[in-house]
Structures are given as C-alpha cells and as structure tokens.
Amino acid sequence: MAYEFQVTVDCAEPHVLADWWADALGWEVESQDEAFIRQMVEQGHATEDETARHNGALVWKSGAAIRHPEGLERAPRLLFQQVPEPKTVKNRVHLDVRTGDDRDAVVARLLRKGATHLHDGRQGPQSWVTLADPEGNELCVS
Incomplete structure (x- = not known):
C-alpha cells in the first residue's frame, strides 16, 4: 500500500517562509478561506489569537502551505508550521x-x-x- 504525504517545515513565520519558497520554486501559496476562519472564531472553535493578517488576508497564524502549479499529482504539498523554538x-x-x-x-x-x-x-x-x-x-x- 502506498501513502500520500506532505513535507512539513517547522518555522517561526510560516506565511513569510511560504511566500519565499513559493517564489523560489515557482509554486503557489494555498489560499485560506477567510469566511471559514471567521466562522470558527465566531462559533468559539478558535480564537482571534490563532489568526493573523498576511498580505491583507485573514489567515491561520500557525501555518501556510504551497503546492506545485500542476497540483498534488505533480508534487507533494509543502506545509510551513509555526513552532516556538528557533532552528539550532x-x-x-x-x-x-x-x-x-x-x-x-x-x-x-x-x-x-x-x-x-x-x-x-x-x-x-x-x-x-x-x-x-x-x-x-x-x-x-x-
């Protein structure tokens, strides 16, 4: 049995790093659904502290992803997730x-x-x- 996977990169600023890698690879940053994020906060499933503004859009603070322009069939997704500790x-x-x-x-x-x-x-x-x-x-x- 073969499994699908994504590559996850721990980082301090996931949205900034996702932008950098998308530009470096010629890939696309995945959009995040602002209406869904607002709904999750309004319903108490998330807090405002879990969100941020990046390039004018409301996003989840803890992560951002990029993908190949031809989709996941072409290459695995890269997820950048926020962690508290620096790379050492x-x-x-x-x-x-x-x-x-x-x-x-x-x-x-x-x-x-x-x-x-x-x-x-x-x-x-x-x-x-x-x-x-x-x-x-x-x-x-x-």
Whole structure:
C-alpha cells in the first residue's frame, strides 16, 4: 500500500517562509478561506489569537502551505508550521532543487531574496550549491 504525504517545515513565520519558497520554486501559496476562519472564531472553535493578517488576508497564524502549479499529482504539498523554538542544528532532511535552468542565475536570485550561501558541493560530474532559506533551512540547488 502506498501513502500520500506532505513535507512539513517547522518555522517561526510560516506565511513569510511560504511566500519565499513559493517564489523560489515557482509554486503557489494555498489560499485560506477567510469566511471559514471567521466562522470558527465566531462559533468559539478558535480564537482571534490563532489568526493573523498576511498580505491583507485573514489567515491561520500557525501555518501556510504551497503546492506545485500542476497540483498534488505533480508534487507533494509543502506545509510551513509555526513552532516556538528557533532552528539550532543542521537539517536532517532538505530539499534538492533541480532547476533545469542556469543554476548560477537561480542561486543569485535566491541570494538576493534572502538565502545564505553555505557551500558548493561536487560528486564526480555532479555539482550543486547548498543554501539556507531566510530561517536557516538548508536546500541544495543543482
């Protein structure tokens, strides 16, 4: 039996990081249903403290998701969830982003958008650049 999955990234600011990754990957941020969020607060199932405003929209404060523009059939969803503790050690899992474009141009664009260069890697004829997103989560670009 095969299971579906999503990749979840712990972070301090899920909406900001979801925007960054959506731009980095050319993906789309999933919209959140403002009417449903308001209804949950009005009915007492949630509090105002669990909501926030992001880019002018009412959202759940604790999470934001992105998906491939061709849908979940093409690639798993990425969920960014708020956690109280900061990142303190190297990730044990990271994304390898295969650009299919000019890798150096993609790396330069991500650096301008707040990524940090960590190191360059090579194994035989394969090479990549390891970066960190604005909250320090590693990714490799090849």
